[in-house]
Amino acid sequence: MKKHTTGIHHITAIVGHPQENIDFYAGVLGLRLVKQTVNFDDPGTYHLYFGDKSGKPGSIITFFPWANAYQGRIGDGQVGVTTYVVPSGAMDFWRNRLTKFDVNYIEAERFGETYLQFDDPHGLHLEIVEREEGELNPWTFGGVSEDVAIKGFGGAVLYSARPDETASTLVDVMGLEVVGTEGDYTRFKATADIGNVIDVKMTTGIRGTMGVGTVHHIAWRAKDNADHKEWQEYAMNHGQHVTDIKDRNYFNAIYFRESGEILFEIATDPPGFAHDESYESMGKQLMLPDQYEQIRDRLEKSLIPIEVKPLD
Numbered sequence: 001m002k003k004h005t006t007g008i009h010h011i012t013a014i015v016g017h018p019q020e021n022i023d024f025y026a027g028v029l030g031l032r033l034v035k036q037t038v039n040f041d042d043p044g045t046y047h048l049y050f051g052d053k054s055g056k057p058g059s060i061i062t063f064f065p066w067a068n069a070y071q072g073r074i075g076d077g078q079v080g081v082t083t084y085v086v087p088s089g090a091m092d093f094w095r096n097r098l099t100k101f102d103v104n105y106i107e108a109e110r111f112g113e114t115y116l117q118f119d120d121p122h123g124l125h126l127e128i129v130e131r132e133e134g135e136l137n138p139w140t141f142g143g144v145s146e147d148v149a150i151k152g153f154g155g156a157v158l159y160s161a162r163p164d165e166t167a168s169t170l171v172d173v174m175g176l177e178v179v180g181t182e183g184d185y186t187r188f189k190a191t192a193d194i195g196n197v198i199d200v201k202m203t204t205g206i207r208g209t210m211g212v213g214t215v216h217h218i219a220w221r222a223k224d225n226a227d228h229k230e231w232q233e234y235a236m237n238h239g240q241h242v243t244d245i246k247d248r249n250y251f252n253a254i255y256f257r258e259s260g261e262i263l264f265e266i267a268t269d270p271p272g273f274a275h276d277e278s279y280e281s282m283g284k285q286l287m288l289p290d291q292y293e294q295i296r297d298r299l300e301k302s303l304i305p306i307e308v309k310p311l312d
Contacts, residue, residue, distance in 0.1 A: 003234050004175030005220040008153050008195030009251070009267040010049075010060035011082055013215045014072065015122040018046050018065035018306050024120050025050045025061070027311035028101045029084070030144030033283035034273050036306070039064055040248065043292050044302055049250075052152055053139035055273040055282065057221050058195030059152030064216070067304060072211025074125060076161040076204050077261030079215035081117070081125040085154035085194055088130045091116065093148040101311065110199065111182055123213025129154045134194040142310035155197035156218060157185075160260030163202040169258045170198060173238045174220055192221070217255070219265035228252055231266045249276070249289050283308070 015021045025031050034055035039045040045066060051059035061082065074080055086094060094116055098105050105118035108127075115127040134151040144150075160166035167186055170176045176188040176198060184203045190196040208214060222228040228245065232254050235242045240256040251267040258264050273282055286303070288296055 002175060003231065005190060005222070005231075005266070006196070007058055007190035007192035007221055008156065009057045009219040009221040009265075009269070010062055011079060011153070011156065011215060011218050012062040012064070012265075013082075013124055014069070014210065014212055015063045015065045015120070015124070016069065016212045017067040018048065018063075018304050020121050021048060021063050021065050022306055022308055023311060025063075026308050027142055028097070028103065030139070030141050030149055031061075032139045032141070033308050034060070035250065035283055035287060036285070037249070037287045037289070038292065038299060038303075040289060043288075043295070043299060046303060046306070049273065049283075052137040052150075054279070056152070057267075057269050058192055059137070059150075061153075066212065070211045071123065072214035073206065073209040074123070074159070074214055075206040075208030076159050078159055078208040079156050079218050079262065080159035080201065081127055081157035082215065083115070083154035083156055083197070084126065084128050084150045085131050085134055085152060086128055086150055087136060087147060088132050090148035091128070091130050094128050097144075110185065111180060111187055120213075124215070125157075127154075133196075151194055153195035155195060155199070157199045157201060158218075158260070158262055159201050159205070159208065160262060161204060161207065162260045163200055163204065166258055166260030166262060167200055167202070169240075169260070169264075170200070173235055173240065173258075174264075195221075217263035217265050219253070219267040222266050222268050224270060225252060225268055228254070228266065228268045235266070 031050040035049040039047045049062045105116045108115045117127045137149040170188050179189045180187045185199045188198040243255045246253045253267045255265050
């Protein structure tokens with residue numbers, strides 16, 4: 001039986017100073033900081049999660065912020081562009097907001113859609129597109145109201161070292177559908193209402209190098225733990241070298257690097273972000289997995305202080 005992911009679960013990137021990261025994604029883009037925790041493999045580093053009000057899959061971007069770390073290079077073998085989707089009619093608001101906060105942008109057309117393209121303070125390539133699909137995001141912050149707020153991901157643009165093989169993986173393993181080709185890009189679509197559109201650049205360029213300002217991995221959705229286990233076996237049977245299942249507290253995860261050298265994760269929708277703190281208080285305090293509670297005092301003293309605040 002052929003399996004189909006419904007779309008993107010989350011995207012994880014490497015950035016610089018954590019306060020600059022928060023000021024941009026919460027202060028400028030109006031996203032909710034839904035979880036502040038640490039990198040489970042490197043607890044001296046934050047792991048920050050931003051999304052819609054409830055932190056639902058398809059809206060979550062996560063960051064490992066390393067202040068003063070080396071700059072990466074966006075290129076083949078990476079997610080090249082992260083796409084955010086806003087309600088129809090919201091583009092003028094976002095043009096004005098980006099201008100207000102001195103964020104340079106350009107406008108581009110792709111597959112009949114208009115995109116505002118810009119970089120975050122650490123060099124990640126982002127874009128905003130209008131679409132009818134997807135529920136409104138009721139999180140309001142810093143002058144971003146529900147009728148214009150980012151709903152979640154529109155999708156992503158993948159830069160592959162072997163575009164034809166990445167395209168095959170998206171169709172034959174992840175179950176996306178080819179919906180069109182335009183210029184250098186082939187478009188794929190999943191079934192969710194957000195995080196569902198993937199454009200693969202079908203020409204190659206420079207090889208990406210990991211560091212600040214680059215995406216570490218893109219994660220796809222599994223509906224529950226049973227489905228996740230099926231995905232592990234299914235991907236293995238389709239020639240992928242898949243990791244063991246890893247408990248990330250807010251989801252379970254498996255990983256494989258597809259033939260175009262992009263790191264793919266498959267993550268479970270449950271349990272989500274409100275199981276270890278209340279829905280109302282999500283993101284307000286440092287949450288640690290059990291294995292690090294005994295060193296909480298040390299971690300809180302070593303981590304850079306952060307604050308979510310509206311920007312002028």
